[in-house]
Each structure stands twice: as structure tokens, then as C-alpha cells.
Amino acid sequence: MADPITPTRNQIASMAGRDPELIKALERLFIVAGQLTPSDIAALTILIEANSLSASAAFDAATSYQPSASTLDYLDFRRLQSGASRTRRLAWNDSDQTLDIGMDYDVVQQVGLETYARVQNTTGVTIPNGSVVGFAGVGPGNQLLVTPYLADGSQPTLYILGVMTHDLPDTGQIGYCTTWGHVRGIDTTGSAVSETWAQGDVLYASPTTAGAFTNVKPTAPDNVVPLAAVLQVSATVGEIFVRPTVEQQKRYGQFEATVNQTPAAANTAYPIEFDATSVSSGISIDGTYPSRIVVELSGLYDFSPSFQLASSSASAKNVWFWYRKNGTDNPNSSFIVTTDINNGYIPVGRSDFFSLQNGDYIELMWASSDVNVTLEAVAATAFAPASPACTLNVTQVQQ
Structure with missing residues (x-):
């Protein structure tokens, strides 16, 4: 008989159902095929067809996700992947020394090295x-909704979640947000926010551009959220390591009374009213009752007032100051100052702590044994700024 035609490697692979070990075996068979008798070749053909059918059946079962009750002791993976990553594919990543999981949006998760949150846009x-x-x-479906975060103090720091690891369209699909681990293939030059970033830079959530980073540490009233470090600087293949450090935000405020306040009657309680806010976050003057300082969130707060007293006579006068919490006098909070200075000023003050709930308010109260005394605001001069009648600093010291 004529010498048989040796098939190509691709032809052998097709017959072997792409099984690497079977391909090698068939190649060895075809090397000696010319030495075989017709009956030998017929027997080998039957064997090849049987193996091809078995391999094809195995492939069909795998791609059609047939249930299996097989018990495995372990799985060994090849060091180098023979094909590209794709959704639902598990393979060894020799560079990162871990397994890769192929996911939607061409995302590849390195097992144990990255953590994702499933999010919707x-x-x-x-x-x-x-x-x-x-x-x-x-x-829908109890999925986390996300939006580009702006660290300008308008959103609680606790709302920070992480960094998107792919483009997420507004199509109702679910994607992945990295809460810990590597994010690759992004611009890490800093040029997008008019900065120059270097390898090792710590990146914060930007207080000026929603969704962006900055390597300049923000300060109050902006949110200070360290998020990532620059691993590789590049406009196209930059890499960062994400590790959000989220501290519970503490509230604060400074308020002034810039108008004189005088008691209409002796030995009568009056609330001190505020009309100016220098700075605040989560603490404010009530819009209806200007004597009430309202906190948005619960916590332990330090109230530190400073009063500026002025007397219009030389007779001794006792002046009381104390706190009210939610309309009720706070026990043991009163302190007294005596003044007999005519046309002079006395600054006085004393701080106190209050454990408050959401929406609670504090008022500063005062009374005098004589009406010839004033909480007096002094206008600015050519050499000094104005002096309020009362300044109140409020600081949250514990959540």
C-alpha cells in the first residue's frame, strides 16, 4: 500500500478534541504509522475515533455544565496559562503566585489579593x-448603588466604598468595586487633577473633583480619606493599591453673638442668641430659635463659651451663666462672676461636656442681679478686629 499521509498538528488536535496529552500520543502513533499493516492502521483508526468521541463528550459536558458528583483530593494548575482569561475561567497566575478568576467586564480577580464589592450604577x-x-x-435585588465620591464635607466619610476596577455603564448591570487590592490600567500621572504623582504617593479622595484622587492631604471642612498608594506611574497602564482608611467623622462648629444683649429684668433667666457662624460641620444654629445649638449626630461634645461682660456702673453685680439641654437646665452647670467695673470689660468662660443624641440642642443661659450689665460686642478698630459678645466653640470628642 502507499505510504499514509502524515496529518498536521492542527488536524491531530481536532481529532483529539484539543486534549494536549492525547495530541502527543497521536503524534507518536503517526510517526510509526508508515510501518504498520492495513489491519494495524484500521485498529488504530478505531482507537482514535473512540478517544475523539470521549474527548468531545467530556468537552460538551464541561461547557454545558452537567452536574457531577466527583470527589477530588486536589487540583493542579499549569504554571503558564495556555489561553486568554475569560469569564468563569480559573487559572494559575505565576507572576502573582495565586489563582486568577475570570469575571464580567474582562475583570480578573487575583484570589486572596483583591476584594470586590458588587455595585450598580x-x-x-x-x-x-x-x-x-x-x-x-x-x-433592585438589594444591590449597592454607587456614585462618584466628592470629599468636600457634603457627604459622610463613612459613605466611602472604594475604587472602580472597570468602566461601569449606567445600564442596570452589576459591576465590581475594589475595596482592597490592585487597580490597574489607569492614569496615575496626576495630570487629570493638575498634579504630578510619583511612585509611593498616598492618594486621598478629592474634595474638588467627584470620583478623583489627590496627593495633597485635604483639611477640614473637607473629608480626609486616605484611599490608595501609587505603585506604577503611567498615563495608560498605571497601577495603585487600594486600602481605604475610613475614620468616623467628628463634628465641630464655632458660633458668635455679634449684637449686644442686656437683661430686661434682674434675676431673670435669658438665653444667649447667636447670629454668626465662623465654621461648622454637623452642628448649627437653629433656624427658628437662634439660642439653640443643634447637633446632627449623637456623640460626646465639648462646649466652650467665652463671654464678654461690660458694666455701666460701679456697683457690684453678680452674673450667672449655665447650660440648658433640650429646654431643661443642666444640673450643676452654673458659674458666677462678680463685676463692679464701670465702663470696663471682663472676659469669662467655662467649658462642659454633653452626651447628645441626634437632633439634641444646647442653650447658653444667663442672668444678672442688676440690669446695668451687658454682653457687649465691640466693633473693629484700626488696629484690632471686632470682638463678639459671646463666642461658642463646639467639638465632638467621641462618637
């Missing part, structure tokens, strides 16, 4: 890869 626009995102509610 309903902002109306695509959230780009590498964007800083925060909690924006709960969507």
Missing part, C-alpha cells in the same frame, strides 16, 4: 475605571 453616566465611589443607596 444609576447616575445616568458611565463611571470610569479608577473612579473613587461612595454609597448612594440600595438598588
Whole structure:
């Protein structure tokens, strides 16, 4: 008989159902095929067809996800992947020394080295890869909704979630936000926010651009949220390591009374009214009752007032100051000062701590044994700024 035609490697692979070990075996068979008799070749053909059918059946079962009751002691993976990553594919990553899991959006998760949150975008626009995102509610199917985070103090620091690891369109699909681990393939030059970043820079949530980073540490009233470190600087293949450090935000405020306040009657309690706010976060003057200082969130607060007294006579006068909490005098909070200075000023003050709940308020009260005394505001001069009648500093010291 004529010498048989030796098939190509691709032809052998097709017959072997792409099984690497079977391909090698068949190649060895075809090397000696020319030395075989017709009956030998017929027997080998039957064997090849049987193996091809077995391999094809195994492949069909795997791709059709047939249930299996097999028990395995372990799985060994090849060091180098023979094919590209794809959704639902598990393979060894020899560079990172861990397993890769292929996920949607061409995301590849390194097992044990990255942690994701499943999130949904309903902002109306695509959230780009590498964007800083925060909690924006709960969507259908109890999915986390996210939006680009702006660290300007308008959102609680606790709402920060992480960094998008791919472009997430506003299509109702669910994507992945990195809460710990590597984010690759982004611009880490800093040029997008008019900065220059270097390897090792610590990145914070930007207080000026939603979803962006900055390597300049923000300060109050902005949110200070360290989020990531720059691993590789590049406009296209930059890499960061994400590890949000979220501290519970503490509230504060400074308020002034810039108008004179005088008791209408002796030995009568009057609340001190405030009309100016120098700075505040989560603490405010009540819009209806200007004597009430209201806290948004519960916590332990330090109230530190400073009063400026002025007397219009030389007779001794006793002046009382104390605190009211939610309309009730706070026990043991009163202190007294005596003044007999005519046309002079006396600064007095004393701080106190209050454990408050959401929406609680504090008032500063005062009374005098004589009406010839004033909480007096002094206008600015050519050499000194104005002096309020009362300044109140409020600081949250514990959540």
C-alpha cells in the first residue's frame, strides 16, 4: 500500500478534541504509522475515533455544565496559562503566585489579593475605571448603588466604598468595586487633577473633583480619606493599591453673638442668641430659635463659651451663666462672676461636656442681679478686629 499521509498538528488536535496529552500520543502513533499493516492502521483508526468521541463528550459536558458528583483530593494548575482569561475561567497566575478568576467586564480577580464589592450604577453616566465611589443607596435585588465620591464635607466619610476596577455603564448591570487590592490600567500621572504623582504617593479622595484622587492631604471642612498608594506611574497602564482608611467623622462648629444683649429684668433667666457662624460641620444654629445649638449626630461634645461682660456702673453685680439641654437646665452647670467695673470689660468662660443624641440642642443661659450689665460686642478698630459678645466653640470628642 502507499505510504499514509502524515496529518498536521492542527488536524491531530481536532481529532483529539484539543486534549494536549492525547495530541502527543497521536503524534507518536503517526510517526510509526508508515510501518504498520492495513489491519494495524484500521485498529488504530478505531482507537482514535473512540478517544475523539470521549474527548468531545467530556468537552460538551464541561461547557454545558452537567452536574457531577466527583470527589477530588486536589487540583493542579499549569504554571503558564495556555489561553486568554475569560469569564468563569480559573487559572494559575505565576507572576502573582495565586489563582486568577475570570469575571464580567474582562475583570480578573487575583484570589486572596483583591476584594470586590458588587455595585450598580444609576447616575445616568458611565463611571470610569479608577473612579473613587461612595454609597448612594440600595438598588433592585438589594444591590449597592454607587456614585462618584466628592470629599468636600457634603457627604459622610463613612459613605466611602472604594475604587472602580472597570468602566461601569449606567445600564442596570452589576459591576465590581475594589475595596482592597490592585487597580490597574489607569492614569496615575496626576495630570487629570493638575498634579504630578510619583511612585509611593498616598492618594486621598478629592474634595474638588467627584470620583478623583489627590496627593495633597485635604483639611477640614473637607473629608480626609486616605484611599490608595501609587505603585506604577503611567498615563495608560498605571497601577495603585487600594486600602481605604475610613475614620468616623467628628463634628465641630464655632458660633458668635455679634449684637449686644442686656437683661430686661434682674434675676431673670435669658438665653444667649447667636447670629454668626465662623465654621461648622454637623452642628448649627437653629433656624427658628437662634439660642439653640443643634447637633446632627449623637456623640460626646465639648462646649466652650467665652463671654464678654461690660458694666455701666460701679456697683457690684453678680452674673450667672449655665447650660440648658433640650429646654431643661443642666444640673450643676452654673458659674458666677462678680463685676463692679464701670465702663470696663471682663472676659469669662467655662467649658462642659454633653452626651447628645441626634437632633439634641444646647442653650447658653444667663442672668444678672442688676440690669446695668451687658454682653457687649465691640466693633473693629484700626488696629484690632471686632470682638463678639459671646463666642461658642463646639467639638465632638467621641462618637
